[in-house]
Amino acid sequence: MDIIKNQFFIGFCINFILIYIFCKIPLMTKSGWISAGILGTILWGCLSWQGWMSVVIYLLFGSLVTKIGFKFKKEQGIAEKRGGRRGPENVWGSAATGLFLAIMTKFNAANVVMFKVGFAASFAAKLADTFGSEIGKRFGKDTYLITSLKKVERGTEGGISLEGTLASFLGSIFMAFIMLRLSIISTKYHFIVVVVSGLLATLTESIIGAKFQNKYKLSNELVNAIQTSIASFFAIFALVLYSYFIN
Incomplete structure (x- = not known):
């Protein structure tokens, strides 16, 4: 128990000194930085510095890719608000699922590997979504509605492009690689599961955007939380299925 308390205390000190x-x-906005500090403290306490570092890398690259072609996207009226700075709603919409799974590693030791794979998949999906959205809006030549493949304007909810989809795939691979290097996941199978789950969840998120987001007035943050949850479900289901057939 003292070790756990020390991990949280170390995480608190490091996060707020760096912030x-x-x-x-x-x-990020001021409140976004505070949310990131709370998130980082809990992650350090649950998954040590590796879990913390994985999400720092996600936040860094997610923020940087938003800046790509920002002037062009602003002129087109499809740029992220606040100059691309992330607020608390962005932090928690993206990280709530991963945070829940990180906390679960402390309450269910028998399923730590499963929770870690789900954690990795949730952030692979979110970085895939960010890469696909931001790069697709800037460099996508043609955008199509995922449910009908009809050509639509850049920035349309549920719109995908070849360039954006490839960027999503690369984003998922990159995040899975980071998770592997930091030992959040540990096998090639985990890596493949995380990559595929991240990409499938991103495509599913586009379907949600096309069919349900405007109809039911779903916020982007809620859709992000749904997407990351779907990615974690896919990854955990694949892991359980694999274990069932192997054993």
């Missing part, structure tokens, strides 16, 4: 130093960088 104090780097909060002037326009990656």
Whole structure:
């Protein structure tokens, strides 16, 4: 118990010292930085520095890719609000599922591997979504509604492009690689499961955007939470299925 308390205390100190130093960088709003500090503290306490670092890398690359072609996207009226800076709603919409699974590793030791794979898949899906959306809006030549393949304007909910889909795939691969290098996941099978789950969840999120988001007035943050949950479900289901047939 003392070790766990120490991990949370270390996480708290490191996160808020770093936030104090780097909060002037326009990656997040003030409340976004505070949310990131809370998130980082809990992640450090549950998954040590590796879990924390994986999400720092996600936030960094997710924020940076938003800046790609930002002037063009702003002129087109499809740029992220607040100059691409992330607020608390962005932090929790993207990380709530992963955070839940990280916490579960402390309450169910028998299924730690399963929870870690789900954790990795949730962030692979979110980075895939960010890569696909931001790169697709800037470099996508033709955008099609995923449910009908009819040509639509850039930035349309549920719209996909070849360039954006390839970027999503690369984003999922990149995040899975980071999770593997940081030992959140540990096998080639885990890596493949995380990559595929991240991409499938991103495509599913596009279907949700096309069919349900405007109809039911779903916020982007809620859709993000649904997407990451779907990715985790896919990954955990694949892991359980694999274990069943192997055993």
